[in-house]
Amino acid sequence: MKVLVPVKRVIDYNVKIRVKADNTGVETANVKMSMNPFDEISVEEAIRMKEAGTVEEIIVVSMGVQQCQETIRTALAMGADRGIHVKSDEDLEPLAVAKLLKAIVDKESPELVILGKQAIDDDSNQTGQMLAALLGWSQGTFVSKIELGDGSAKVTREVDSGLETIEVDLPTIVTVDLRLNEPRYASLPNIMKAKKKPIDEVAPADLGIDTAPRLQTLKVEEPPVRQAGVMVDSVAALVDKLKNEARVI
Amino acid sequence: MAILVIAEHDNANVQASTLNTVTAAAELSGHGAGDIVLLVAGSECAAAAEAAAKVAGVSKVLVADDAAQENALAENLASLVVGLAGDYSHILAPASTFGKNFLPRVAALLDVQQISEISAVVDGETFVRPIYAGNAMATVKSADPTKVITVRTTTFDPAPAEGGSGAVEPVDAGDDGGQSRFVERAESGGDRPELTTARVIISGGRGMGSGESFDLIEPIADKLGAAMGASRAAVDAGYVPNDWQVGQTGKVVAPELYVAIGISGAIQHLAGMKDSKVIVAINKDEEAPIFQVADYGLVADLFQALPELDAELAKILS
Numbered sequence: 001m002k003v004l005v006p007v008k009r010v011i012d013y014n015v016k017i018r019v020k021a022d023n024t025g026v027e028t029a030n031v032k033m034s035m036n037p038f039d040e041i042s043v044e045e046a047i048r049m050k051e052a053g054t055v056e057e058i059i060v061v062s063m064g065v066q067q068c069q070e071t072i073r074t075a076l077a078m079g080a081d082r083g084i085h086v087k088s089d090e091d092l093e094p095l096a097v098a099k100l101l102k103a104i105v106d107k108e109s110p111e112l113v114i115l116g117k118q119a120i121d122d123d124s125n126q127t128g129q130m131l132a133a134l135l136g137w138s139q140g141t142f143v144s145k146i147e148l149g150d151g152s153a154k155v156t157r158e159v160d161s162g163l164e165t166i167e168v169d170l171p172t173i174v175t176v177d178l179r180l181n182e183p184r185y186a187s188l189p190n191i192m193k194a195k196k197k198p199i200d201e202v203a204p205a206d207l208g209i210d211t212a213p214r215l216q217t218l219k220v221e222e223p224p225v226r227q228a229g230v231m232v233d234s235v236a237a238l239v240d241k242l243k244n245e246a247r248v249i
Numbered sequence: 250m251a252i253l254v255i256a257e258h259d260n261a262n263v264q265a266s267t268l269n270t271v272t273a274a275a276e277l278s279g280h281g282a283g284d285i286v287l288l289v290a291g292s293e294c295a296a297a298a299e300a301a302a303k304v305a306g307v308s309k310v311l312v313a314d315d316a317a318q319e320n321a322l323a324e325n326l327a328s329l330v331v332g333l334a335g336d337y338s339h340i341l342a343p344a345s346t347f348g349k350n351f352l353p354r355v356a357a358l359l360d361v362q363q364i365s366e367i368s369a370v371v372d373g374e375t376f377v378r379p380i381y382a383g384n385a386m387a388t389v390k391s392a393d394p395t396k397v398i399t400v401r402t403t404t405f406d407p408a409p410a411e412g413g414s415g416a417v418e419p420v421d422a423g424d425d426g427g428q429s430r431f432v433e434r435a436e437s438g439g440d441r442p443e444l445t446t447a448r449v450i451i452s453g454g455r456g457m458g459s460g461e462s463f464d465l466i467e468p469i470a471d472k473l474g475a476a477m478g479a480s481r482a483a484v485d486a487g488y489v490p491n492d493w494q495v496g497q498t499g500k501v502v503a504p505e506l507y508v509a510i511g512i513s514g515a516i517q518h519l520a521g522m523k524d525s526k527v528i529v530a531i532n533k534d535e536e537a538p539i540f541q542v543a544d545y546g547l548v549a550d551l552f553q554a555l556p557e558l559d560a561e562l563a564k565i566l567s
């Protein structure tokens with residue numbers, strides 16, 4: 001089967017982000033960008049399926065500015081086969097991304113789309129579920145285990161009360177959680193090979209999708225900072241503070 | 250127009266997350282939105298519906314009682330909600346794994362851009378939400394005719410579970426689309442309070458070194474009536490179950506007292522606990538970033554500090 005894996009370019013998870021002085025957003029100039037960590041897990045899972053012989057082709061899609069092609073190249077170096085870059089200089093909201101992905105699914109007919117459960121920049125946790133809805137497909141979200149069967153898949157989901165297993169009909173949408181796998185690093189020879197793998201570039205308009213935003217960001221601010229605390233020098237002192245000063249025990 | 254809140258429940262009772270979400274809905278009512286209607290979708294869920302009707306501020310409870318809604322499968326629940334959506338200006342669910350799973354489906358089918366995990370209501374169309382693991386707060390205004398919203402439970406107090414007298418009204422639960430099937434649920438459960446509602450939480454990190462050493466936390470948690478939590482590293486290492494994870498991609502908590510033991514304080518962990526009222530950190534590394542958010546910090550080896558802490562608590566609590 002064919003698998004589609006969307007990947008998002010985000011500020012690297014190790015970067016301490018800074019809010020812009022004019023409160024219009026966060027500083028992105030000269031900041032290290034990487035593939036959303038959840039999407040690395042999606043790419044890895046697709047590659048493992050290919051290595052296991054259940055998947056023939058892995059297509060990665062990224063949406064956004066020109067540099068998204070670097071993110072696609074990273075996925076190609078890990079082992080994906082080809083890329084699609086939906087080029088846009090506008091901010092794309094999850095609904096718009098889901099609509100663009102639907103247009104690509106309609107064209108490419110994958111049987112499985114694997115997405116990260118959330119992107120670590122806007123923390124929305126929406127795109128996979130929205131894509132499933134627009135396609136009328138089943139969904140398995142926050143997944144830490146996937147077993148592909150004949151015409152269906154069994155997925156284990158990380159939910160608030162523990163683990164839940166459901167069976168979903170194919171074609172399906174899976175969104176992945178952190179414990180599904182540990183993504184590989186691309187080897188140097190594979191990085192070289194990835195340079196020759198094809199990336200198609202399309203515009204949202206080519207796909208017939210209106211991506212006008214529905215949300216207007218009025219301002220972005222720093223969160224309130226916590227007052228500096230104190231260090232105590234013993235467990236007894238700690239317990240005394242908690243009892244007599246903070247009065248929480 | 251009225252506000253529809255999708256209740257999280259276990260067929261017998263409504264979950265605390267529902268009460269927090271009702272409070273967010275009440276704030277919307279205060280900004281001119283209409284009455285609060287709760288949807289209880291489940292199987293043999295009459296008791297939960299009755300409990301929902303007693304929640305203060307709820308004017309009506311819709312009950313969709315059918316096997317098709319038994320396990321909150323996203324496909325069935327979303328199509329039920331979409332069918333009801335026409336009567337409402339706002340559709341809300343808690344930002345728990347329950348709400349996060351199905352609500353974006355509703356939004357997409359209504360052609361609406363969902364607003365995820367709001368932490369404050371500014372007015373009927375403007376909301377504050379954390380982005381970048383809570384390192385920035387965005388104020389966003391929605392242009393969509395229906396607002397579809399998940400609610401960060403820790404920033405809205407629970408509505409009183411008693412005092413309301415909403416009317417209970419059955420609705421058609423819709424068909425089972427049959428696209429997905431529930432197989433099993435493995436709950437780690439136990440007698441401890443739930444992480445998201447506990448007054449005190451004690452969390453262990455990679456510094457614990459093994460699952461067994463969480464036994465050192467247990468008697469302390471017992472004495473304080475605390476829930477136990479963990480960092481991602483402790484869960485990944487298999488020390489404790491996944492549903493103990495606190496953080497950007499785990500649970501968001503805001504107890505009166507949060508004790509972090511052997512946790513370094515990565516931004517992804519802080520994202521889940523930095524709104525706690527009092528934070529205590531015990532770590533052997535005085536440079537650990539967790540100390541920057543801690544009200545009380547103790548530089549110590551946890552294997553020594555935990556038995557001492559248990560003994561000190563025994564003294565004052567006996």
Ligand SMILES: Cc1cc2nc3c(=O)[nH]c(=O)nc-3n(C[C@H](O)[C@H](O)[C@H](O)COP(=O)(O)OP(=O)(O)OC[C@H]3O[C@@H](n4cnc5c(N)ncnc54)[C@H](O)[C@@H]3O)c2cc1C
Nearest residue numbers: 454455456480481482496497498499511512513518533551
């Ligand atoms: C996409 C993404 C999402 C993530 N989501 C989450 C999340 O939701 N929640 C989360 O927690 N993390 C999350 N993380 C992981 C996060 O970045 C950190 O790796 C993780 O929080 C570290 O856990 P830790 O503090 O237990 O381990 P470490 O960072 O290894 O810290 C261990 C600490 O224990 C101390 N220690 C060791 N031995 C002792 C001792 N004997 N006595 C006292 N102290 C001791 C050390 O000094 C150290 O400070 C995420 C990461 C990514 C990339």
